[in-house]
Amino acid sequence: MFNNGASNLAEGVDKAFAFIFITALIFIVAITAFMIWTVVRYRRSKNKEAAQFTGSVKLEIIWTVIPTIIVLIMFWYGWMGFREMRRVPEDALEITAIGRIWEWEFDYGNGKLSKTLVVPINQPVKLNLVSEDYNHSLFIPAFRVKEDVVPGYDNFLWFEPTFLGEYDILCTEYCGLLHYDMVTLARVVEQEEYETWLTDLEATGNIPDHPGLAVLKKNACLACHSLEGVKLVGPAFDGVFGTERIIVDESGNEKTILVDADYIKKSVYEPNAEIVKGYGKNLMQSYDKLVSEEEIAQIVEYLKDLK
């Protein structure tokens, strides 16, 4: 009746469809047949006297309980199929799917953007859904996945493609004039082909900041520390890692130290403990509560490469 599933999630969805549709068919056929039989069997020309019974508690209970059980089984099938859709494997390949009027774009990181979705077969893929304007909804019928792309919401979906081929991606949340044209393709390829494709994909988008740089920007460190060797309120960051500096400690003694991971951590958490000679005291506050150790490690990684 409909196209074969091409992802790991299709089985759960199709099972639920099968259960509901088969139950529906049985009930619709049985009830309709019974109605027609009743109308024919008890037609006025054959049955002049109508029976006058008005109800049966036993029957009411039967046809309350049995439908309740049946619909709960339907609910259970629906839930089981759905549960898989929210359990994203740890090793899923993360791709950002961007919806904007009226096109899809897939961000593979490092500025690599593609208008079609290319994914390796048998690899869990998680799509992080980002809207740049209105509501959209990303729908891949063959994979049985759909989730709305809502501005301001971190929606996601995931799937593991199980068959090679090309599949439609459609927008299913009305988004204006060319809503019907917000259509692209998902291409499922072998792992090697995927890698080649990704390597050859030209980086046209913004290359994101190094995580360490992102921390520096987020905490406004660069207001006082230049990345280009300029002396501002504090010393510049470039080329400082791994070199020796003369510092003044809290009691005013000068000594030479090596700028390493420990020194950087100390400078963030206790900035006035060891100040590079030539810079003012008490100008920087401790970032104890604001920058985690993990973030400091990222800053260190960044400074190592900043020549």
Add this chain to the structure above:
Amino acid sequence: MGKQDTYSHISYLEHKGRFKGIMSWLTSTDHKKIGLMYLYAIVVFFFVAAVLGVLMRIEKMNPGPDIMDAQTYNGIFTLHGVIMIFIVVIPGIAAVFGNFFLPIMIGAKDVAFPKLNLFSWYVYIIGAILGVLSQFAGDGPPDTGWTFYVPYAANSSTNVIFALTAAFVLGFSSILTGLNFIVTIHRLRAPGMTFFKMPLFPWSLYATAWIQILATPIVGITLLMVIAERVLHIGFFDPALGGDPLLFQHLFWIYSHPAVYVMILPAMGVVTEIFPTFSQKPVFGYGAIAISSLAIAVVGYFVWGHHMFTTGISYWSRWFFSFLTFIVAVPSAIKVFNWISTMYGGSIQMRPPLLYAISFIFLFLIGGFTGLTLGALATNVHVHDTSFVVAHFHYIIFGGMGFAFFAAMHYWFPKIYGRMYSDKMAYIAWGILFVGFNVLYFPLFILGLQGMPRRYFDYLPEYHNGHLISSIGAFITFTGLILMIGNLIYHRRRGVVAPSNPYQGVTLEWQIESPPTHENFETIPVIQNPPYLFKKTEK
């Protein structure tokens, strides 16, 4: 055939008020005339929206643009939805047949507040006119869909504000009618008619009226908030202004899901009247049907989230909304079994109202089971916002509420106009309509399963066959509708004069003249028996 030319009494149709001609209608506080004024407005709007539907189907017969461009198409499906939902289906049975028959069926001379009733009709007409004006005034027909989802509705350059205001105004008409019915049922039942001696059509109107009063204000304020967002740039829903787009969807569906029950409960009430009359047998499980109406009205409040399964609401919200959706299906199933058992063992006379009522059950079953498909989480993900949903709610609203409306039109036609329609013509029209309906909407289920999204001006080539069949069905359906309504309009003045009780019904409307007099009852009846007592000798 010994045809009588006219009836002998002076009915509400000839009643002389202060004015003559059309003014005697426009100023009448008679619940029967107000009911008919709703009927005429609704039939006119229904045909306007049906023509829009046919235009959409013509456009989609073949891939690519045929008779319109994408913007026109988006405007047309918006107008089709706004008219059908807010102007035709929500007032629908309650405003027409509720107004006409609720007071009669409970033994009253009118509703509790007749002037408020007329005022509600004017509010309704003002709302409807605003809806029509939205097409011509300002910056072009609105293109948001009847759901007005923000952020799109906050940013569309079309005339959205008019359409929002129209829906807002129409909401007040609905609230006031609901209020009127609740007070009428509480205060004006004939002596001896306890709640559980009341016929089941009034019961269904009672459940409906509570939903109208309690849920409609929510959508009213929500639509105002969208207007405030557009005009004053207050960020309620648009993330660009700091709002939350899902908040809109929650508020919208908190009303609009219960609104589905505003549409379907009176329809259920209508067929509950028809089955006993044509079977000459009491309703099976009176109490179960009455209570299940209330159960649907109550539980129906807590299932709105099933319109939002794919929006990113939390895992457990999806779980609970899905669970409750399945629970609310049970009272509907109970009703179906009771209707069939009402016919079982009866002395069944096949007439057009019964045929419409039986096809109501068939279509409602298909609509109901496909509703369960949408209520289950896994399957919802696949068919949500596809043409499967379009097919589902047309089976419920058109196949359910629509066919019940047609059943009611045929059932009460002799009472309203004092004339009979042609049964033969009614059967032919039914046959064409029933076949056309299924040819029109069933392929949309298949298309939806194949992945065809809704609200698409154009489609990928693999969906062509289904669309072509569906479009052919649209023409058949429309032909059936014209024949059906033509049969009724033609016989309104020319039909054989109807006796006061052509189908041997036992509810109060069949105990008075056809058409009723201005006052309905000379003396208010005193009620001693349960409502569906066909044989006084048996208990």
